[in-house]
Amino acid sequence: MAKEELAKLLNQALELEHGARIQYLSHAEIVDGPDAEAIIARLKEIAGDEKNHEDTFRELIGSYLDGVPSRGMAPTQAARTVEEILEVNIAGEKHAVDVYLGILKEINEMKGELKYEYFQLEHGVRHVIQEEQEHIAELKLLLGSR
Numbered sequence: 497m498a499k500e501e502l503a504k505l506l507n508q509a510l511e512l513e514h515g516a517r518i519q520y521l522s523h524a525e526i527v528d529g530p531d532a533e534a535i536i537a538r539l540k541e542i543a544g545d546e547k548n549h550e551d552t553f554r555e556l557i558g559s560y561l562d563g564v565p566s567r568g569m570a571p572t573q574a575a576r577t578v579e580e581i582l583e584v585n586i587a588g589e590k591h592a593v594d595v596y597l598g599i600l601k602e603i604n605e606m607k608g609e610l611k612y613e614y615f616q617l618e619h620g621v622r623h624v625i626q627e628e629q630e631h632i633a634e635l636k637l638l639l640g641s642r
């Protein structure tokens with residue numbers, strides 16, 4: 497795969513992050529019920545992580561792959577109840593992990609030609625995957641306690 501192709505994949509990842517952040521912030525505003533405050537706080541905290549992921553992907557695309565970071569956004573999912581919010585976002589996080597694992601695989605296959613970028617790309621994507629896995633665990637915990 498060429499660097500240009502890798503930048504395209506990372507732009508798809510960036511668009512997923514844009515969508516995820518907006519989705520979490522929107523969902524946080526429709527939560528109600530007994531433990532609303534704790535759930536709202538968690539959703540907003542995760543949205544903050546997604547913003548950091550955007551920054552990571554933007555930097556990898558722009559500074560390490562000479563690409564132009566996307567201003568687009570992947571489609572978002574509606575949800576009405578707290579259970580729906582948690583389920584929809586767990587599914588979204590799992591999708592992101594699947595996509596990012598695919599990108600990590602490509603990066604590793606390109607190791608030879610990414611002599612001056614490899615560790616930054618590998619570490620950046622791996623760190624984001626690790627945090628999405630944390631998000632899945634946190635959301636599952638909230639869903640399980642209901």
Ligand SMILES: [Fe+2]
Nearest residue numbers: 513545546549
């Ligand atoms: Fe993310």
Ligand SMILES: [Fe+2]
Nearest residue numbers: 589627628631
């Ligand atoms: Fe996430």
